[in-house]
Amino acid sequence: MMTTRKLGQLEVSAQGLGCSRMGGLARAEFAEVIHRAIDLGVTLFDTADSYGPYINEQLLGQAIAGHRDQLTISTKFGIYYENGYLRARGDTNHVRDSCDGSLQRLGVDHIDLYDLHRVDPDVPIEETWGAMSELVTAGKVRYLSISEVSATTLRRAHAIHPVTALQSEWSLWWRDLEAEIIPTCRQLSIGIVPFAPLGRGLLTGTIASADTLPDDDLRRSLPRFSAKNLQRNLTIVDALRALAAEKSITVGQLALAWVQHRGVDVVPIPGTKSRNHLEENIASVDIDLSAAEIEKIEAVSPSDAVAGARFPDRLVRYVGS
Secondary structure, eight states: OOOEEEETTEEEESSOEEOGGGTTOOHHHHHHHHHHHHHTTOOEEEOOTTTTTTHHHHHHHHHTTTTGGGOEEEEEESEEEETTEEEEOOOHHHHHHHHHHHHHHHTOSOEEEEEEOSOOTTSOHHHHHHHHHHHHHTTSEEEEEEESOOHHHHHHHHHHSOOOEEEEEOBTTBOGGGTTHHHHHHHTTOEEEEEOTTGGGGGGTOOSOGGGSOTTOGGGGSGGGSHHHHHHHHHHHHHHHHHHHHTTSOHHHHHHHHHHTTOTTBOOOOBOSOHHHHHHHHHGGGOOOOHHHHHHHHHHSOGGGOOSOSSOHHHHTTSOO
16 A cells, blocks of 8 residues: 655645546546556545536546545636636635535535635735635635745745645756745645646656647647757656666656655655556655665756746746746
8 A cells, every 4th residue: 555645734645646637538437547546545636627627527526436535635726718828716706616616526525625726816815715714614625725836925825724735846847946935835834746747748758749749738838848948858858767777667757756755745646547657657656766866866857957948928927926
């Protein structure tokens, strides 16, 4: 059985499953991946009302029927897309309505970890977080989480109601949060849930060109996947692959093991729609890295060597707010 870790006071499996990449799977296929994850000891499952939208929550709710009591269900609210552009909404009415909608789609009477997907730049965090705290009082939510915020916003939210977890991108190719965000989390005893710990798939070593991605794949618009930047970034993957070969593991497992070694308060949620990849990811929990190996990994993949911005300009407004 997989070891566990704590996000604040919430005990979960040392690795969770992010369900965002499971879009497009039929109900039976979706359930098959979820059930295999449960068999392997995963207890933390992460979704959002914006995935689909809505269908991801519905499929997860159907898949966990009969297993609910042993699982930690995390879902998110606060973003939507308008004419292809990301928008954020965090007013009190939206908080309440979003929670009720997620409860209904998941088919549960409470959400274990409710996450503010993005901060609405036009609504004070005190209003949004205050409304979320009322959900805890009402018994609809157990714990609160927040995504992609600055240390200042994290402190402002925590002053109103404890933040159990911060969900943010964290991997060998995105480490900016290590300077201020991670120390703040640890000072406040806030757990850390890295999404995209495999660099949005790049660190698996399976992406050679953005042209192979589906036409509607977000990565096609990300600067780091542009033809020029991608070729530079693949040299980092090649260097990591060589280190992985020395341990007889995949480059993806090496990258995940690095994230797992960031601390006992870190619970990554890699996403996949494949049982084989799921099993490969989960195996990384048991991979031991020595201090010397970690030093080598970070030497061949320094954060300042990654080419290209993390997001295009149109998305920057909603990150790190």
